[in-house]
Amino acid sequence: xxxxxxxxxxxxxxxxxxxxxxxxxxxxxxxxxxxxxxxxxxxxxxxxxxxxxxxxxxxxxxxxxxxxxxxxxxxxxxxxxxxxxxxxxxxxxxxxxxxxxxxxxxxxxxxxxxxxxxxxxxxxxxxxxxxxxxxxxxxxxxxxxxxxxxxxx
Amino acid sequence: xxxxxxxxxxxxxxxxxxxxxxxxxxxxxxxxxxxxxxxxxxxxxxxxxxxxxxxxxxxxxxxxxxxxxxxxxxxxxxxxxx
Numbered sequence: 001x002x003x004x005x006x007x008x009x010x011x012x013x014x015x016x017x018x019x020x021x022x023x024x025x026x027x028x029x030x031x032x033x034x035x036x037x038x039x040x041x042x043x044x045x046x047x048x049x050x051x052x053x054x055x056x057x058x059x060x061x062x063x064x065x066x067x068x069x070x071x072x073x074x075x076x077x078x079x080x081x082x083x084x085x086x087x088x089x090x091x092x093x094x095x096x097x098x099x100x101x102x103x104x105x106x107x108x109x110x111x112x113x114x115x116x117x118x119x120x121x122x123x124x125x126x127x128x129x130x131x132x133x134x135x136x137x138x139x140x141x142x143x144x145x146x147x148x149x150x151x152x153x
Numbered sequence: 154x155x156x157x158x159x160x161x162x163x164x165x166x167x168x169x170x171x172x173x174x175x176x177x178x179x180x181x182x183x184x185x186x187x188x189x190x191x192x193x194x195x196x197x198x199x200x201x202x203x204x205x206x207x208x209x210x211x212x213x214x215x216x217x218x219x220x221x222x223x224x225x226x227x228x229x230x231x232x233x234x235x
Contacts, residue, residue: 037235053234054162054163055234056160056162056208056211056227056229058211059208059211059212059227060234062211062212084234084235095234095235096234096235116235119234119235120232120233120234120235121232122232123232123234124162124208124227124229124232124234125232125233125234125235126162126163126164126230126232126233126234127233127234128163137163137164137167137230137233138233139231139233140230140231140232140233141231141232141233142204142205142206142231142232143206143213143229143232144213145206145207145213145214145215145216146213146214146215147215148215148216148217149214149215149217149218149219150217
């Protein structure tokens with residue numbers, strides 16, 4: 001249940017998903033669910049050449065750790081591996097990989113889904129899509145703004 | 154005056170050609186006022202006020218939060234990781 005047994009990272013090399021899946025498996029577990037997000041060959045009908053990801057790295061690590069802490073609190077899971085890649089990625093390469101182990105499958109499915117959905121809404125990482133004839137920053141999601149500082153106290 | 158670090162990311166960084174600087178700001182300035190100051194200097198930024206969030210010391214912050222010496226403030230476009 002401790003965050004010390006989890007693996008949370010931002011990397012610039014290819015992600016080894018099989019190693020992450022192995023990492024989260026323990027004797028007391030009976031299930032593991034993994035999400036592998038990888039680069040699609042098109043975006044809104046245009047053929048993608050490659051992607052580039054950038055992050056506000058210390059804040060992104062902080063937000064990823066928060067998500068992992070949240071899923072430990074919400075679901076009966078064991079270990080988590082959450083890795084996001086930065087820099088240039090080619091078609092088919094994994095950009096994000098999340099593996100969750102648990103004694104039973106339901107919690108692993110639910111926690112993995114919650115983790116990727118929350119990551120996409122709250123972790124400060126940005127994707128730029130490159131095409132044969134130009135590049136665009138992907139439409140993203142605006143994280144929620146906290147309430148006014150004046151009314152917060 | 155207080156010295157803070159200001160960071161721009163993604164399309165904002167690209168738009169103004171500035172990733173980071175360490176300006177001096179009036180004590181008690183709000184994050185909205187900090188943004189307005191940059192929007193005066195880089196008019197192209199102004200239209201983005203409604204489609205970005207701001208963070209202070211690596212936590213999302215309210216626009217009326219005030220800056221303190223040594224703060225790290227970042228202007229963040231909609232996130233698109235994953």
